[in-house]
Amino acid sequence: MTPQAILFDFDGTIADTLEVIVRITNRLADEFGYPPTTPEQLVYLKNISSRQILQNAQVSIFQLPLLLRRVRQEMKQEIPQVQPIAGMPLILKQLQQESHLQLGIVTSNQENNVRLFLETHQLSHIFSFIRSGRTLFGKHKLLKKVLKQENLAPENVFYVGDETRDIEAARKTQIASVAVTWGFNSQQILQTYHPDFLISHPQELLEIVQNW
Structure with missing residues (x-):
């Protein structure tokens, strides 16, 4: 795949x-x-x-x-x-330039906040789209909508997040979950939700894509 x-x-x-x-x-x-x-x-x-x-x-x-x-x-x-996660801008630019993957943001934050952040850090050009939803536990519905709108096959998509609810949303959408340990939830609680990948540095995103 x-x-x-x-x-x-x-x-x-x-x-x-x-x-x-x-x-x-x-x-x-x-x-x-x-x-x-x-x-x-x-x-x-x-x-x-x-x-x-x-x-x-x-x-x-x-x-x-x-x-x-x-x-x-x-x-x-x-x-x-607000600053980007250390190392993330470089990895995002590499993914966008070298992998030919479509990159998108699916968040419960306001789209205007996300766009302002991306503009501030010269990252706007990296993402093909931003989708925002207002519910804490309805992200799987938003992910399904994105897959349909962007004509993406679930088996060929990763969702990268820092909370247990991100792992749950990915599982309900039947896409691969990448849990990161540098955000809100700790590595210990993330592990108990059995994400497809658990990483502790943005560099590991490149390795996942290269080995997929």
Whole structure:
């Protein structure tokens, strides 16, 4: 099989947004009635699944969509200061120039935020498309829509993400999952979800493509 496309999550996979997200959610804590996240709690959260985080969240299920929308909106002010994951720009450029693969972003962040980040770091030309969805656990539906729109065969597509929900979304879409350890979830919890590939450096993306 020849790979056709690599689809990327954005937050924690391409962009190092963890510190920004924690800062924004802590700033909104009083307004939404939940306690701020301490460094100790953050370590705990990185070692449990996305679904467990949602179950433990002290936010009303009715307020959650509004909170997520506010976080995305406030991130627009922070995006110009957000840096790419170390080593990722170079690897993305190599993939785009050498592999002839179609590269796309599928994210729950706002498309405007992603585009602003890419423009800031001169990465806009690398990606053929950006698709954004607003639900935390509906990414598989978005991935299926992308496959149909771009005429991509599932067996020839990778999805690269940093959370357990990214692995779940890829599995539901029947595409190969590449879990990265440099984002939100820890290597330990990612391993328990059995991704097709588990990598700790962007360079390993090239090796996956070359050996596919």
